Amino acid sequence: MSEQGATAADTKPTRPPRRGFGPAGGPGGMGMPGEKAMDFKGSLLRFARSMRPERGKVVALTLSGLASVTLSVIGPRILGHATNIIFEGVVGMMLGARLPAGATTAQAVDALRQSGEGRLADMLAGMTNVVPGQGIDFDRLGQVLLGVLAIYVGAFLFGWLQTYIMTIAVQNTMRRLRDEVEAKLHRVPLSHIDQQQKGEILSRVTNDIDNVAQTTTQTLAQLITSVLTVFGVLAMMFSISWVLALVALVTVPLSVIVTTRIARRSQPRFIAQWASTGRLNAHVEEMFTGHSLVKVYGQQEASAQRFATENEALYRASREAQAISGTIMPSMGFLANLNYVVVAVVGGLRVASGTLSLGDVQAFIQYSRQFTQPLTQVASMMNLLQSGVASAERVYELLDAPEQTADPAAPIVLDRVRGRVAFEDVSFSYAPVPEDGEPLIAHLNLVAEPGQTVAIVGPTGAGKTTLVNLxxxxxEVDGGRITLDGVDTRELTRDALRSSVGMVLQDTWLFKGTIEENLRYGTRREVGEEEFLAATRATHVDPFVRTLPDGYATVLDDEGSSLSAGERQLLTIARAFLADPEILVLDEATSSVDTRTEVLVQHAMNALRSGRTSFVIAHRLSTIRDADVIVVMEHGRIVETGDHETLLAAGGAYARLYQSQFASPDVDGQEAAAAARRV
Incomplete structure (x- = not known):
C-alpha cells in the first residue's frame, strides 16, 4: 500500500451542503418556477407529444365527440319543426274562426291584407303548413318529438363513449409519465438529489402529476367537443340566417380579447401557486422527518411560523390566480347574455316580417346559446389549463435534469471479483474549484489488497465518506481513476460495480414491509431458511425478533419506528451478511448499538470480513484495532498508514486520536484536549 499526500483548502466542504430541517433553511433545488416566465406553449406542445402513443384513442374520442356534437347540433333544428307545428296549428285555429270553411292559406293572406293587417299577413305568408280551421297535428308532432328524443339519446351515448376513451388515454399517458419520472430519478446523479428538498421532489412526482392528470381529464374531451360544437353550430346558424349568424359572431372577438387579457394576468399566479405548493410540501416533509429534534430544540413555534409563512404565500398565490382567472366566466356570461338579447330582438323582427319562422328563431336562439357556451367553457378551462401546464412544466424540469454519465456501451465484465481496490492519483471536489483554490482531495493514492480490512479514521470532515462515495x-472523480481488480470502475456498469459491494451505513434505511423482506432486500441469489437464520443469529437479530408477536413477519413502517436505533442497525448488518458481497463498506456501522452488542457484532463482522476486502470507517477506534491497515486522513489527504500498534508507537495523528478517546485526563490532559479540539 502507498500514499501520496494531497492538500486541500481548510475551508472546502467535505460533503455537498445538505438542507437541515430547521426553520431557517431556505428552499433550494432546481429553482422556483415562479421566478421565471413559463413556456406555456412549449410545455403544452411537449405534453401533446407525450400523448402520441394514444393517438389512436384520441382519434376515436374525436370521432365519438364529432358524432355526439352532430346529433346535438341537429336536435334544435328538428325541435324547431315541433315549434312550427304547434304555432301553425294555433294560427290555423285562429284563422278558422275568421274565414269560411275550406279557405286556403293564400286566401287567408289576401283577407288579412284587405283588412289592414299587413304585418300579420307577412308572417302568415312565411308559414308553409297553416290550414285555416285545422288545429295542431299531434301525430306529426309526436313523430318529431320521438325523433328528437332518439337524437339526444344517441348524443348521450357517443358523449359517454368519448369520456370513457379519454379516461383510458389520459391514464395511460400519466402512467408513462410516472414511469419516466421514476426512471429519471434513478439516472440523475446523487449530487443533484443532494441539492433538492425531498418535499419539493415529492411534490413534483405526486401533486404535479396528479394535477396534470386532473386537468387533462377535465379539459381534453371538453376542448375537442367545444371546438367541434362551435363549427357545427356556426354551420347551422348560417343555414338558418346569415344575418343573425353575423350578429352572433360579433361577440367572438370580444370573447377572445377578454380571455387573452385575463389569462395573461393569471398565468404567473398559477406558476407561483405550484411553486408555493412545492415549498410548503418540502417544509412539512422536513418537519415530519425531524419532529423529534424540532421538539428537543424547542423549535415548534419557529416551525409553525415558517409553516404559516409558506401557507400564507400559497394562500395569496392561489387566491390571486383563482380570483383573476375566475373573472373569465362572469365576463363570458355577460357577453353571452348580450348576444342573446341582440339575437332575440333581431329574430323577432324577422319573424314579424315573415322572413323567418318562429321555429327557426327558436332554433337559432338555442344555437346562439350553444355557440357561446363552448366559448365560455373554453375560457373557463383556461385557469385549469394554465394550472395543469404549470405543473407539467415542473415535471418536465425534473425530467430535463442533468443525468449521470452513461455506462459504457461495451462494459468489461469481471468473471470473478477478487476485491483489489486502488485509488490512483484521485482528485475530487464537490463544487467547482476556483483558479486559485485546491480540490477537496488531490492526487490521492490508496490500495486495498484482496481480503484486507482497511480502516479509515480521522476527524469529522476529513473526507472519509467521500472516498466511499467515489x-x-x-x-465521479475529477482526476485519476479508481480500479477494481485492475479495471477502471468507469469501464464497468454501475450495477455490476455496486452488486459487488455491501454497505452498512450509520443512517439505517428500512422500507415498509416485513422484517424478512427487509433482510432479503439485497440478496442476489436464493437464500434458504437455514442460511437465513444462521445470518440473523450471527448478527444477533434472531433473539430480539423472536420476542416480537409476529417474528420475522412483523411489518415495519418506512422508518422502522417500532424498533430501537440499535435494533434497526442490527437489521442492516444482517442484510449485508445475506447479500454476501465481495467488498464490504462499514460506515460507523456499530454507532447505534450498545457496548456489549458491539463486541458481539464485531466478532460476527470479523467472520463476515474474512476473505473479503473491507473498508471500515469508524470514530470509535476500539472497533478497528484488528484492521490490517489503518489509514488516517486529515483535510482530504492521507497523513498516516499502518497497523494499530505501529501507528500508536509512532505518536502521530492516530496516537493523538486514540489518546483523546482512552487516555486519562490527569495523565495526558493537555494532549488529549488538543486532540479533542482537532476532532
Whole structure:
C-alpha cells in the first residue's frame, strides 16, 4: 500500500451542503418556477407529444365527440319543426274562426291584407303548413318529438363513449409519465438529489402529476367537443340566417380579447401557486422527518411560523390566480347574455316580417346559446389549463435534469471479483474549484489488497465518506481513476460495480414491509431458511425478533419506528451478511448499538470480513484495532498508514486520536484536549 499526500483548502466542504430541517433553511433545488416566465406553449406542445402513443384513442374520442356534437347540433333544428307545428296549428285555429270553411292559406293572406293587417299577413305568408280551421297535428308532432328524443339519446351515448376513451388515454399517458419520472430519478446523479428538498421532489412526482392528470381529464374531451360544437353550430346558424349568424359572431372577438387579457394576468399566479405548493410540501416533509429534534430544540413555534409563512404565500398565490382567472366566466356570461338579447330582438323582427319562422328563431336562439357556451367553457378551462401546464412544466424540469454519465456501451465484465481496490492519483471536489483554490482531495493514492480490512479514521470532515462515495460512483472523480481488480470502475456498469459491494451505513434505511423482506432486500441469489437464520443469529437479530408477536413477519413502517436505533442497525448488518458481497463498506456501522452488542457484532463482522476486502470507517477506534491497515486522513489527504500498534508507537495523528478517546485526563490532559479540539 502507498500514499501520496494531497492538500486541500481548510475551508472546502467535505460533503455537498445538505438542507437541515430547521426553520431557517431556505428552499433550494432546481429553482422556483415562479421566478421565471413559463413556456406555456412549449410545455403544452411537449405534453401533446407525450400523448402520441394514444393517438389512436384520441382519434376515436374525436370521432365519438364529432358524432355526439352532430346529433346535438341537429336536435334544435328538428325541435324547431315541433315549434312550427304547434304555432301553425294555433294560427290555423285562429284563422278558422275568421274565414269560411275550406279557405286556403293564400286566401287567408289576401283577407288579412284587405283588412289592414299587413304585418300579420307577412308572417302568415312565411308559414308553409297553416290550414285555416285545422288545429295542431299531434301525430306529426309526436313523430318529431320521438325523433328528437332518439337524437339526444344517441348524443348521450357517443358523449359517454368519448369520456370513457379519454379516461383510458389520459391514464395511460400519466402512467408513462410516472414511469419516466421514476426512471429519471434513478439516472440523475446523487449530487443533484443532494441539492433538492425531498418535499419539493415529492411534490413534483405526486401533486404535479396528479394535477396534470386532473386537468387533462377535465379539459381534453371538453376542448375537442367545444371546438367541434362551435363549427357545427356556426354551420347551422348560417343555414338558418346569415344575418343573425353575423350578429352572433360579433361577440367572438370580444370573447377572445377578454380571455387573452385575463389569462395573461393569471398565468404567473398559477406558476407561483405550484411553486408555493412545492415549498410548503418540502417544509412539512422536513418537519415530519425531524419532529423529534424540532421538539428537543424547542423549535415548534419557529416551525409553525415558517409553516404559516409558506401557507400564507400559497394562500395569496392561489387566491390571486383563482380570483383573476375566475373573472373569465362572469365576463363570458355577460357577453353571452348580450348576444342573446341582440339575437332575440333581431329574430323577432324577422319573424314579424315573415322572413323567418318562429321555429327557426327558436332554433337559432338555442344555437346562439350553444355557440357561446363552448366559448365560455373554453375560457373557463383556461385557469385549469394554465394550472395543469404549470405543473407539467415542473415535471418536465425534473425530467430535463442533468443525468449521470452513461455506462459504457461495451462494459468489461469481471468473471470473478477478487476485491483489489486502488485509488490512483484521485482528485475530487464537490463544487467547482476556483483558479486559485485546491480540490477537496488531490492526487490521492490508496490500495486495498484482496481480503484486507482497511480502516479509515480521522476527524469529522476529513473526507472519509467521500472516498466511499467515489468508490461506489455516487460521484465521479475529477482526476485519476479508481480500479477494481485492475479495471477502471468507469469501464464497468454501475450495477455490476455496486452488486459487488455491501454497505452498512450509520443512517439505517428500512422500507415498509416485513422484517424478512427487509433482510432479503439485497440478496442476489436464493437464500434458504437455514442460511437465513444462521445470518440473523450471527448478527444477533434472531433473539430480539423472536420476542416480537409476529417474528420475522412483523411489518415495519418506512422508518422502522417500532424498533430501537440499535435494533434497526442490527437489521442492516444482517442484510449485508445475506447479500454476501465481495467488498464490504462499514460506515460507523456499530454507532447505534450498545457496548456489549458491539463486541458481539464485531466478532460476527470479523467472520463476515474474512476473505473479503473491507473498508471500515469508524470514530470509535476500539472497533478497528484488528484492521490490517489503518489509514488516517486529515483535510482530504492521507497523513498516516499502518497497523494499530505501529501507528500508536509512532505518536502521530492516530496516537493523538486514540489518546483523546482512552487516555486519562490527569495523565495526558493537555494532549488529549488538543486532540479533542482537532476532532
Amino acid at each position: 468508490l461506489m460512483r455516487f460521484y
